[in-house]
Amino acid sequence: MRPELLERALSLLPTTAPHPQSVQQELARYFAMLRDYPIRGGKGIRSELLLASAQAHGVQVGTAAWESALWLATALELFQNWVLIHDDIEDDSEERRGKPALHRLHGVALAINAGDALHAYMWAAVHRAGVPGAMEEFLAMIHRTAEGQHLDLAWVEHREWTLTEADYLQMVSLKTAHYTVIVPLRLGALAAGLAPDERFTAAGLALGAAFQIRDDVLNLLGDPAKYGKEIGGDLLEGKRTLIVLHWLQTASAEQKDIFLEQMHLERPAKDTATIADIHRWLMDSGSVAYAQAYADAQAKEGIALLAEVLQDAPDQKAAARLVGAVQELASREA
């Protein structure tokens, strides 16, 4: 994320506490946990969308409205960070941004607690922005994301594989589209004091699907140095993806049996050699190309819709930058 957003995020987080020396040292560890993920540095995709949307809606750098937009962007980054801490526990992920996940460094209990605190600091940033309607926007965003997250996790928990591509897309629209695209676009309008265009939802649903499917593709074939998470992690975590659901329709009965057998095992019980076989089957199938083509079509549709919404935007240069930023979502390499 932008240095000025990281600076704002860190300015909200404590560094010292007025407590006796005896507990100071342990609390210093806690404060360091709160700062860890933000300092590792995310790509800041969502905050960039929000700021570009604000500018496209007429917010000028240096004004009070820009200051509000920066606080909303900071809140969005804090959202991303607390969600990732909890998400990494929920998936028992190994890595985040190229380093061990927080719960692997400090244990599950302390990491849950740090995520909860960071969640509250996110609300401090929302409050600081002072933008009418922003709080409702963050509430709706968290609720949709939690619903999608529930579906994703429940399907893993219940070993549910009799799912259609439509089920997957519904999950993704909840889990990813709102916080990645729809809400950043809407918050940009609110920062400008305008009611968000309702067509942002349809555009964001298409772009969000494109973004998540691209993420699923990168999880299989990304560059480990750039991706920041373990390649193939989705298979170890038993995640549903469009690639896997598509492949299951064409796989041989034998391969399907082997796949489902592995997916019914807990992560530590999975056989890494067999998972590597499955990884190769997926790569050799047409399913990665199928999913990427689906993502490309969704991206195209979303971009067209977004360009249409923005055609009368007050700042056309910013609008073009916004369209450029979403164009990267479905084709990014990391």
Place this chain on the structure above:
Amino acid sequence: MRPELLERALSLLPTTAPHPQSVQQELARYFAMLRDYPIRGGKGIRSELLLASAQAHGVQVGTAAWESALWLATALELFQNWVLIHDDIEDDSEERRGKPALHRLHGVALAINAGDALHAYMWAAVHRAGVPGAMEEFLAMIHRTAEGQHLDLAWVEHREWTLTEADYLQMVSLKTAHYTVIVPLRLGALAAGLAPDERFTAAGLALGAAFQIRDDVLNLLGDPAKYGKEIGGDLLEGKRTLIVLHWLQTASAEQKDIFLEQMHLERPAKDTATIADIHRWLMDSGSVAYAQAYADAQAKEGIALLAEVLQDAPDQKAAARLVGAVQELASREA
């Protein structure tokens, strides 16, 4: 909690979602998870303190200010509920309010997610109250509680037993006093449109310590039917308590070695017969009486301070009810 608060809390939570049939069923399970802990029914101690404080500060039932106080009380109950969901995971507790803890019913991942969502619904209730200053109050409350929770959990995680009674009391003041007493008292004032009396902090710190120590005592000798959690659970979870820290100063070297050996084991590895021995040693020592006497003294001090603050309160009947409610904190049986 009061039926009218439960009703308000449930009115914020979703029961149906405009999603395709295929995911409806799983989302219905998620909605039920959000409602589970609130429906189990807590004692509502904190919301009662808040409402009594509001009345003592002059808020009259049926007014707009009372409506605001009810929403703040609802938010406080939602805070308690999401914190308990996460707390039960962090401690790997077995029971909550006489039933299995949420993560024991649905797994850790889904329970973390449900707690996060309930956290956001808490903010919806704070927002609904529309009371200036309330958001800052909830932010400070969560931050202090998370700091205390970190100390509590970190001492378990790091097998830290070289602690003084002062360390324990510092942890308790952060973990318990703010959300149990100080913030409910302050929110009552804010609901009345008044600046909270700063002496509420000192009163609440004393009363919060009394409350937590009483809880530690009940965890050892409470009536299982009333207490709602497993008796002796703190020992299995390796929790620091004033009772244990006091007992460690007087225990024989042999008993101390046995105790520390058990406390260095993970919960499932602990020997239940040995834990039962330790439980008996604690009960037979003077340390339970010592802790209860300390709690009684703190309660007395807190009540005197509170009575002093409230002597000019506009509604003396409500003020007396408030003092009566806090009196129960340190002497309750469940």
